[in-house]
Amino acid sequence: MKKYKIVLLSGDGIGPEISEVSKKVLKKLSKNHNFDIEIIEKLFGGIAYEKYGTPAPDETLDQCKKSDAVLLACVGDIKYDSLARELRPESGLLKLRSALNLFANIRPVKIRKSLLDASSLKKEIVEHVDLIVVRELIGGIYFGKPRGHITNTKIPKAFNTMVYDSNEIERITEIAIKIANQRNKKICSVDKSNVLEVSQLWRDTVLNITSKDKNISLSNMYVDNAAMQLVRDPGQFDVILTSNLFGDILSDLAAMLTGSIGMLPSASLNNNGPGVFEPVHGSAPDIAGKNIANPIAMLLSASMMLKIGLNEEEAAENLETAIDKVLSKGFRTADLADGSTEVLSCSEIGDKIINEI
């Protein structure tokens, strides 16, 4: 029997509730599909700061490194906003990404038929959306040096550096090519090369690498135009390849097109070693502890983990089918309620899904 060791980081806010559902689901799947899964829970985010004074304790990072995959719920709370930046939950996230060398962030955006009405966009605009954002995750302005505040002058000044070398651009382009080849073979690379030198290198390198694969059709867009096009006609995109900061903005924008951000998963990957799988949504402290959160984005992240991280394709498909069945029967959590559907709690919808597995 195959045996996997995964680390579960339930984090802050609604994290523990949706993690409970995920644990149950993974256990049922492991039985049905004949694999053994050891789930090691670790503190991460605000809760780790409370206990150990740091959002990403070494002990947590070490366990993650030794695991087969990491399943992360969500971190953060406005109450930590006044802390020094390196103590905030968000910094923990950046530390985890960098410690595991997770240079590729993958965010599929697809709207489920049964949820078409949730979007703020017209049905005919969103129904064909099926895109993947491939975002570089451990370079660019997020990690660029030098950076900092200049305070010993009359006028305070602060700065950051947006920097890439061609190796960093190459490896993320290769991931995008791999993904595009499993889909419609279209890559749209997004940059701001009409203004930024770092974007010019991005554009040149992407062109250079993709031109080696004759199956791939490459287009380029400036980031302002890409934001527009995502609103105007998101169905035109297949794979969007972009840098860390632009990917942060565009993937959230793309996610919101579906109207149901409680439904979207993501994967952060390295070429080898464990990946981190997490929902796109935040920790929603306002509804934490009320058992009304939507656990599905985390379940879909668990499904990505099964498929990409553990190679358990069948279990992943089983889970996705179960989720679709429950949705098409009209069951919803409160975030997606539209009057004609039955509203269930977080644990209740979890149980419905488990029953379909």
Place this chain on the structure above:
Amino acid sequence: MKKYKIVLLSGDGIGPEISEVSKKVLKKLSKNHNFDIEIIEKLFGGIAYEKYGTPAPDETLDQCKKSDAVLLACVGDIKYDSLARELRPESGLLKLRSALNLFANIRPVKIRKSLLDASSLKKEIVEHVDLIVVRELIGGIYFGKPRGHITNTKIPKAFNTMVYDSNEIERITEIAIKIANQRNKKICSVDKSNVLEVSQLWRDTVLNITSKDKNISLSNMYVDNAAMQLVRDPGQFDVILTSNLFGDILSDLAAMLTGSIGMLPSASLNNNGPGVFEPVHGSAPDIAGKNIANPIAMLLSASMMLKIGLNEEEAAENLETAIDKVLSKGFRTADLADGSTEVLSCSEIGDKIINEI
């Protein structure tokens, strides 16, 4: 009689066509409202590069500096994309902004009742949109130094610097406060202070300055969330205050919410000296010379010029009313045609508007 000297930069693509309409409209308005307007036409953008080898000739910049206001149509064409960056039309734009010290870019986004259906968003989501993006225009990563390519190493590398000092943030915040005070008094400042030091200075400075005006209610959003919120519920915003790069992305996104980017004007201002007034749309080389472009965004830019740049409020209102009348009679250019309306050419719709003045 008041006398104004304006510089008209008709630029590239559809620029000359929509500029023709603007000239006629301005002449009619000057007669009706008793002012004299001298329109000096200068080369700028791709066309200036063709003639003088630079997109922003000194002679053009000098005339602009000596004018009361600059009316700019649009610049650019993919055919210039292979030129060195400093020779491209876009660089001309950056040079103009910087030469005139235009630190404040103002983009109102409002959807005209008669055009509600043009949006890719649902009617009930866009009908209440009435926001203004206030974007810092001559700082940040667009102009930050050091910048460049490092090519004498094994692995090519390129970088840019995102930098602000508190003075730059202060003066743009003051513009936002002034505008907000004429509206709903709400400012949403957008940054990425959970990751970037330069954004932390932005956030702290904006808070510091706005707290001096008790009428203003300030909120802060991370840029990824702002992109989401603009899609989810754009009606929540009054004034969005942000830096150069984020403003570039968010203002285009906000513009596209209306579905009719051929309708949106912008102003770029200094505290004194001439401003530049220009439509939000690009030069649309694919339809250039066909007399089918929509001249209205440029006319609305002329209206902003009359109001803000020349203090000719009445003429500005006259023009806006004329535009609304023509639209509500069902006349449209091709970009906004929806079957039930009459499609006119660029010059035809211009003439209709002139008749209503």
